[in-house]
Amino acid sequence: MLRNRFLILGTLLALSVVGYMTLGAVGSWSFLIPFRASKLAALALVSVCLAVSTVLFQTITANRILTPSVMGFDALYVFILTAIVHSFGAAGYAAIPAPLLFVMNLVLMTGMGLVLFSLLIKGGRGDILKMVLTGIVLGILIRALTGFLQRMIDPSEFQTIQSVSFARFTYVDKLNLAMAAVVALPALVMAWRMRHRLDVIALGPVAATGLGETPKRGQRQALVLICLLTASATALAGPMSSGGAGPSSFFGLIVAALAHMITPSYKHSVLLPSAAMLACITLIGGQTVMERVLHLSTPLAVVIEVLGGITFLILLLKRRMA
Amino acid sequence: MISIRNVSHSIDHHPILHDVSLDIPRGGITALIGPNGAGKSTLLSLVARLAALTTGEISVDTLQIGKCKDRDLAKVLAIMPQSTQVSSRLTIRDLVGFGRYPWHQGHPGPEDREKVEETLTRFGLEPLAHRFLDEVSGGQKQRAFAAMAYAQSTPYLLLDEPLNNLDIAASRSLMRLLRDMAEEDGKTILIVLHDINYAAAFADRLVVMKEGRIAADGKPEKVVSAKLLYDVFGTDAPVCMMDERPVVLV
Numbered sequence: 001m002l003r004n005r006f007l008i009l010g011t012l013l014a015l016s017v018v019g020y021m022t023l024g025a026v027g028s029w030s031f032l033i034p035f036r037a038s039k040l041a042a043l044a045l046v047s048v049c050l051a052v053s054t055v056l057f058q059t060i061t062a063n064r065i066l067t068p069s070v071m072g073f074d075a076l077y078v079f080i081l082t083a084i085v086h087s088f089g090a091a092g093y094a095a096i097p098a099p100l101l102f103v104m105n106l107v108l109m110t111g112m113g114l115v116l117f118s119l120l121i122k123g124g125r126g127d128i129l130k131m132v133l134t135g136i137v138l139g140i141l142i143r144a145l146t147g148f149l150q151r152m153i154d155p156s157e158f159q160t161i162q163s164v165s166f167a168r169f170t171y172v173d174k175l176n177l178a179m180a181a182v183v184a185l186p187a188l189v190m191a192w193r194m195r196h197r198l199d200v201i202a203l204g205p206v207a208a209t210g211l212g213e214t215p216k217r218g219q220r221q222a223l224v225l226i227c228l229l230t231a232s233a234t235a236l237a238g239p240m241s242s243g244g245a246g247p248s249s250f251f252g253l254i255v256a257a258l259a260h261m262i263t264p265s266y267k268h269s270v271l272l273p274s275a276a277m278l279a280c281i282t283l284i285g286g287q288t289v290m291e292r293v294l295h296l297s298t299p300l301a302v303v304i305e306v307l308g309g310i311t312f313l314i315l316l317l318k319r320r321m322a
Numbered sequence: 323m324i325s326i327r328n329v330s331h332s333i334d335h336h337p338i339l340h341d342v343s344l345d346i347p348r349g350g351i352t353a354l355i356g357p358n359g360a361g362k363s364t365l366l367s368l369v370a371r372l373a374a375l376t377t378g379e380i381s382v383d384t385l386q387i388g389k390c391k392d393r394d395l396a397k398v399l400a401i402m403p404q405s406t407q408v409s410s411r412l413t414i415r416d417l418v419g420f421g422r423y424p425w426h427q428g429h430p431g432p433e434d435r436e437k438v439e440e441t442l443t444r445f446g447l448e449p450l451a452h453r454f455l456d457e458v459s460g461g462q463k464q465r466a467f468a469a470m471a472y473a474q475s476t477p478y479l480l481l482d483e484p485l486n487n488l489d490i491a492a493s494r495s496l497m498r499l500l501r502d503m504a505e506e507d508g509k510t511i512l513i514v515l516h517d518i519n520y521a522a523a524f525a526d527r528l529v530v531m532k533e534g535r536i537a538a539d540g541k542p543e544k545v546v547s548a549k550l551l552y553d554v555f556g557t558d559a560p561v562c563m564m565d566e567r568p569v570v571l572v
């Protein structure tokens with residue numbers, strides 16, 4: 001059964017990719033193919049990063065309704081951006097070479113993410129309500145700080161922040177893509193190599209310890225991978241909730257929930273590829289259908305947020321009933 | 323041999339165990355009994371490395387807890403976890419299969435599969451093997467967790483109140499299985515039990531704990547008496563002998 005499901009997913013993925021590359025072509029192919037190919041690569045990288053980091057996060061926190069971005073990763077991105085413009089001005093910001101900016105984003109987000117998550121993990125597995133609330137409160141705190149800084153910034157400079165944190169994915173910088181890949185690909189390989197250990201950790205701390213896994217160590221390693229993956233996706237694409245294609249609060253949630261539904265299994269060797277494929281189908285296929293087939297101007301992110309919100313509610317209600 | 327040497331333990335500066343020393347030689351069932359809050363679970367979780375050991379030493383054969391690799395210890399010592407919430411997509415066969423994890427690290431071979439089938443037969447779980455864990459009764463689930471620990475093929479097995487929520491038939495059959503493991507496979511079993519009658523009927527040795535110390539230790543017929551129940555548990559239940567086993571009348 002799983003085999004057939006994977007065949008279907010593979011077919012859908014291939015269709016999305018071919019559709020994305022070929023539909024609605026205007027102008028010369030020799031320009032179009034490399035241009036679209038680098039956008040496609042960026043979309044695929046972002047999708048896989050977000051899917052894998054969500055599955056890891058849900059395993060180590062033993063829940064199905066949280067994603068790393070519920071904890072305010074997008075807020076962190078805008079905060080870093082604002083802080084830079086606040087300290088160095090718009091001109092200063094523009095003067096920072098793109099690679100340096102990318103590395104700064106990556107390092108800061110990974111670092112702050114690690115601090116946040118390790119605080120949350122300390123709060124205790126199982127105490128999911130406390131974790132959600134702490135995460136949301138921290139998100140609000142970061143957004144408030146961002147708002148405070150933005151108020152102190154010159155309005156014209158404020159425009160920079162808006163344009164930078166909104167317009168993404170119309171143009172993909174090849175260097176940024178390469179740097180994101182250099183960080184994300186090894187992290188993805190390591191996540192894949194953890195797959196059997198994750199299966200054991202999902203049995204709970206007592207069983208996992210008895211079987212020779214150290215849950216705390218596994219959780220820490222997974223957290224580092226989650227931060228690297230989410231940070232490189234966000235640094236590459238910008239946060240989805242502000243118009244970029246990066247982490248949306250609900251994107252990871254949707255693909256993880258779909259993976260559990262379409263390829264039900266306790267095995268991470270099934271869940272990880274399935275969630276990754278579903279993420280690519282959603283983002284690449286979704287982009288193709290919305291832009292090239294239906295010619296809608298609604299950003300895909302908005303659709304994803306709405307669908308994700310509904311998924312979130314359904315998952316919450318199901319938990320209540322159970 | 324499990325050797326516990328001068329172990330003390332505190333949680334948030336509250337002393338829980340006071341200088342406990344205990345040797346459990348290979349073979350047989352040792353039951354830990356004692357009133358609520360005596361420190362039985364704490365002692366067991368220190369042996370199982372579920373809590374960090376701060377004062378004293380514990381070793382299992384040549385492996386020292388806290389120093390040896392978790393992976394090596396998992397081949398010597400198995401824990402039967404309480405059937406907490408686990409993935410609903412796990413069948414009983416999958417769960418028992420996890421018992422082999424310390425030996426194959428995620429890549430089961432033919433001998434691992436053989437051991438799983440043998441375990442399922444031995445625990446009478448074959449007819450339920452394909453069922454998901456949330457589709458069986460609490461007692462059957464408990465049995466599956468015991469089977470997982472058995473499939474781990476370790477000489478030592480630790481269990482904390484495995485009879486919780488089991489009816490009399492399920493309790494007796496689980497204890498019977500443990501008895502067989504001790505007698506036929508020569509396993510060493512350390513088990514926390516609340517029901518003194520079960521402990522007296524199935525264990526070779528009782529270790530009685532009170533307020534973080536060992537209050538009595540020995541064969542059931544030597545240890546269980548009306549005086550002990552009064553001194554340790556603070557209750558005046560009469561004890562009588564039947565078939566050379568002490569029985570507490572409740």
Ligand SMILES: Nc1ncnc2c1ncn2[C@@H]1O[C@H](COP(=O)(O)OP(=O)(O)OP(=O)(O)O)[C@@H](O)[C@H]1O
Nearest residue numbers: 333334336338356357358359360361362363364365
């Ligand atoms: N996490 C904790 N924080 C603070 N105190 C604890 C904690 N866990 C256990 N204790 C205390 O340690 C003492 C021993 O607890 P333990 O669970 O070992 O007892 P027990 O003998 O297993 O009892 P029971 O028969 O009720 O299971 C108790 O006084 C308990 O209140």
Ligand SMILES: [Mg+2]
Nearest residue numbers: 362363364514
């Ligand atoms: Mg206890």
